[in-house]
């Protein structure tokens with residue numbers, strides 16, 4: 001009798017322990033889903049149905065809609081086994097065997113550990129509410145409509161090796177490397193893309209275009225990258241999206257900060273900083289000074305551009321600046337006293353070698369909420385509560401801002417048109433639009449490139 005009672009008690013304790021264990025897996029999975037920012041792409045902004053899809057990633061090839069990844073068996077991933085879930089995340093293959101486009105960052109998630117995949121699976125299956133709704137479907141133009149072509153791409157470019165810790169480095173460095181290369185997928189935005197849209201591994205994190213935005217060089221280079229930032233500045237930027245007197249996070253980086261980075265533990269943020277410090281420096285020949293170190297004289301005056309001999313369109317640009325921007329950013333670009341409205345002098349978006357982020361900020365504004373603090377800059381495109389600006393106006397305004405508060409140079413009307421059309425088109429797409437049969441081309445160029453790379457490796461003896 002006593003024995004049976006003891007047995008029942010220990011059984012109950014065992015069940016409770018197993019349940020606690022499962023809860024821990026769900027909690028770890030929840031944290032990992034935040035670190036991996038699954039929400040950013042899989043949730044329609046402003047909707048109350050998390051992970052139900054309805055958000056399109058605009059790729060240079062067209063709009064790619066993220067799937068419903070709630071555990072609905074009909075419209076979501078409810079019928080995925082853990083092995084199938086793992087294959088989707090790390091190899092880019094759906095349950096039905098079809099290939100995902102690399103807009104889903106499986107090239108980064110390939111680095112995820114077995115344990116993390118399993119925890120994520122527990123979280124999605126047990127904690128996320130099923131949403132019985134079909135997400136919009138993707139229709140890319142031919143030949144990209146053929147998902148099979150991704151099989152060739154994967155063969156060439158997908159590195160399916162898991163993350164391997166470097167025993168010569170400490171735990172913080174290894175944790176940072178894992179987060180940056182795996183879950184937090186910094187490279188999918190910050191690494192340049194080569195001809196076939198693969199990340200250019202030789203230049204990891206040295207900057208890449210992202211629609212109309214430009215994800216800057218975040219290597220340890222002191223001029224072209226963030227080598228001159230202090231540890232504290234990098235940590236603060238990742239946690240809050242702003243460093244007074246230096247940089248703010250707008251566009252896709254604002255989303256990464258809002259949904260993901262601001263919600264990581266201090267320890268993880270500091271590991272990321274440790275790792276970033278060690279990323280090999282990649283210089284930017286176009287960068288004369290760090291992006292946050294313009295103009296040459298702190299706080300400009302209206303005459304300075306003329307002194308530097310670049311007084312082009314100043315009249316118009318200045319009038320536009322005074323009318324549209326100065327009320328918040330100050331007539332001399334000094335920002336408001338409390339810097340809620342940031343200075344435009346010593347500002348990386350203004351001082352960067354490319355004017356892309358300045359143009360993008362004018363066209364889309366800034367809207368970011370972190371720790372309940374909301375920052376808002378209106379956009380100057382159609383549908384804004386402020387007067388929209390024409391391409392010509394944006395060009396002369398941006399030229400004025402660059403000349404007065406940044407590195408100088410003219411922003412052309414063509415630059416603005418490209419931004420409005422969704423950013424620079426990659427060479428691959430240009431080839432397709434002039435009628436080259438890109439499908440075959442992709443395979444041939446890919447094969448040649450791969451062969452070169454391999455023979456180059458061999459020559460180096462690797």
Ligand code: HEC
Nearest residue numbers: 036037038041064065066067069088094100101103104105
């Ligand atoms: C940068 C955007 C982005 C992020 C971040 C992202 N996904 Fe995706 N995901 C996509 C897109 C886009 C697709 C659909 C791609 C396609 O149609 O080929 C997709 C597809 C999927 C699929 C395939 C579902 C199906 O059957 O169609 C799964 C599973 C998935 N994602 C899970 C996740 C999980 C889990 C995370 C976080 C660990 C995540 N995704 C993060 C963009 C993203």
Ligand code: HEC
Nearest residue numbers: 184186189213214215216247248249250252253348349357
């Ligand atoms: C979805 C794309 C995306 C992802 C993911 C992303 N970034 Fe960014 N990042 C950007 C863009 C775009 C900017 C420019 C933002 C601006 O100026 O408003 C930026 C800016 C930055 C800056 C400021 C650079 C400067 O010169 O002002 C740092 C530092 C940075 N990112 C680090 C990271 C790290 C570290 C990760 C990964 C943990 C990461 N980012 C992930 C797109 C991204």
Ligand code: HEC
Nearest residue numbers: 242248249250324325328341342349358361366375376377
């Ligand atoms: C109503 C006030 C307001 C007006 C008007 C305004 N801004 Fe801003 N601006 C802001 C705020 C707020 C931020 C974001 C601050 C932050 O991120 O902490 C910002 C950020 C910026 C940034 C940095 C963005 C980034 O992502 O790095 C630039 C550049 C900028 N503004 C330029 C302009 C220009 C040019 C104009 C005129 C066309 C303008 N602003 C008009 C309030 C304003």
